[in-house]
Amino acid sequence: MGKWEKNVRTVVPYVPGEQPKRRDIIKLNTNENPYPPSPKVTEALAQMNIDGLRKYPDPAAERLVSAIASLHGLPNEQVFVGVGSDDVLAMAFLTFFNGDKPILFPDITYSFYDVWADVFRIPYECQPLDASFQIVKEDYDKENGGVVFPNPNAPTGALLPLDAVEDIIAHNQDVVVIVDEAYIDFGGITAAGLIDKYENLLVVRTFSKSRSLAGMRIGYALGSRKLIKYLSDVKYSFNSYTMNEAALVLGEAAALDRAYFEETRARIIATRERAKKEFAALGFSFADSQANFLFVTHESRPAAELFAALKEAGIYVRYFKKPRIDNYLRITIGTDEEMEELYRFLREYLLQI
């Protein structure tokens, strides 16, 4: 080991879900949207000013920010954009979780929260979900340095009703509360309506799921002007130009096509509701997901075995080898055709002894 290594920040690196290069697989492992982006995105790309790429993009990302602001009926000053919700959340952790007391989040949750806490040296305490994988709101009613949770939760898919979300916020007005709504478009009521009531509430969203743009890396946050200003100041100190021109142009087009958004999310929700019946009939149980995935466990077959068998058959799902959830699979809702193939495989496989 070189002497220079003594000053190096070492971390346990996050391992992203596999992005296999094979094209013939059914990819239900990273909660991507099974439908392509809006046709308006294609049009916007064709019209992009390529000569203009020699210049820096607009650091305020105004085209994109305005489109998002109009979606939510908010002024631009209440919208922050970043390179996927991971960038938005990382900046929010860095900006808002800067105290000495531990921040609180669920024990079973988005796997980046503890990674960011570690990298930024933020103390944290996990609050266990109950036996049916629900967040216990009273667990967040204690001294802390901040609160963050996804709603619907990942990877369980379970939704916390808006009154319970508000209860957590109301009990935590001395810290920043982040509600990570990556999946809210697939069910449930957003907490965005509460940002004018609670100055300390940050609601985080993404274009990666419901807007079919995971490949473009667009996330955003909604909050009070004060909160957004603090976040922007840190972001400008970090990298003034995070959103490239293509993300600005395609993101704007996707945000403005509400009809396509409504149509595709309705299709995914319908497929998910059918999937619940199919999985129940196949002997699986699961929390009542309001997201674009199901988090399932089988009555007799171990998840690790099913994961391997599915992969062998060219169907990729997600398996987390972690306490409490190592007998579960997270299965993204695909197209109806993809799901039919999955059911067909499972029916046949589960009949074998």
Next chain:
Amino acid sequence: MGKWEKNVRTVVPYVPGEQPKRRDIIKLNTNENPYPPSPKVTEALAQMNIDGLRKYPDPAAERLVSAIASLHGLPNEQVFVGVGSDDVLAMAFLTFFNGDKPILFPDITYSFYDVWADVFRIPYECQPLDASFQIVKEDYDKENGGVVFPNPNAPTGALLPLDAVEDIIAHNQDVVVIVDEAYIDFGGITAAGLIDKYENLLVVRTFSKSRSLAGMRIGYALGSRKLIKYLSDVKYSFNSYTMNEAALVLGEAAALDRAYFEETRARIIATRERAKKEFAALGFSFADSQANFLFVTHESRPAAELFAALKEAGIYVRYFKKPRIDNYLRITIGTDEEMEELYRFLREYLLQI
């Protein structure tokens, strides 16, 4: 002030150079390339798989990394990519400047270094440039937590010869040394040839200047496998998917078109050399820039006055209201036509009493 604000990280936000929305101006204020991206970039964009944007991009950014690696004759494991060199540098500060001793950089230099040091709570000490704005290499021969400097330096444009760069590295083998080569393609010899000799040397580059892709936000670093692994681990902990699909595709196309790169940088260098003669004739003095800008001061007219007059005339240049350099203007090298208009204006303006 809300009680929740006590945990907020507050910073003095960096103010990026103006990106005016008017189209009729001559924009010489942010060191962009005056020439459009390679025609291969246009072709690559037209062939982009838009349906595929529903999926996450390759977290390893392999297409882009391979293209950059082949440019430098290095294996992929010695290349790290990020959202502009600002992202690469910020990640490098976070990863490598994690000790208690102050890091060292010049007093007149890229204005983000002290901003990152502040946001990450890294102690630092500035080393003054000499009276002719040159880095004094002996100043870096003292105990420190790391070293970073641009070469050519910004905003002076002055180049440190490779033997002096190596001298600084050789005297600092117990810390990480970052050589920020944003402008090296416009003159001077890269330190990239030294990375196999010094395991602790990180060389940072960008597509924003010499590759006409500021709008796409692509930066990269070259270093030993060990250094790149440390950097990647922190990056994956922060945001696994920083490079969107468009950046991967267009960046690859730009990297592979060496002929266009050589042609456009030769034109910029030729224009810069003519500019040196013109500015000298107009009564300006400046360090011998090897970058795509000149950093000039006039024998009789204050920089602030010239800045305002140029802006009034629709010619944007950069003025830093900072100690030692508040009588200087940083002027990006534009096309020959743009530069002619600048000279014409200055000739006329400087004749007025």
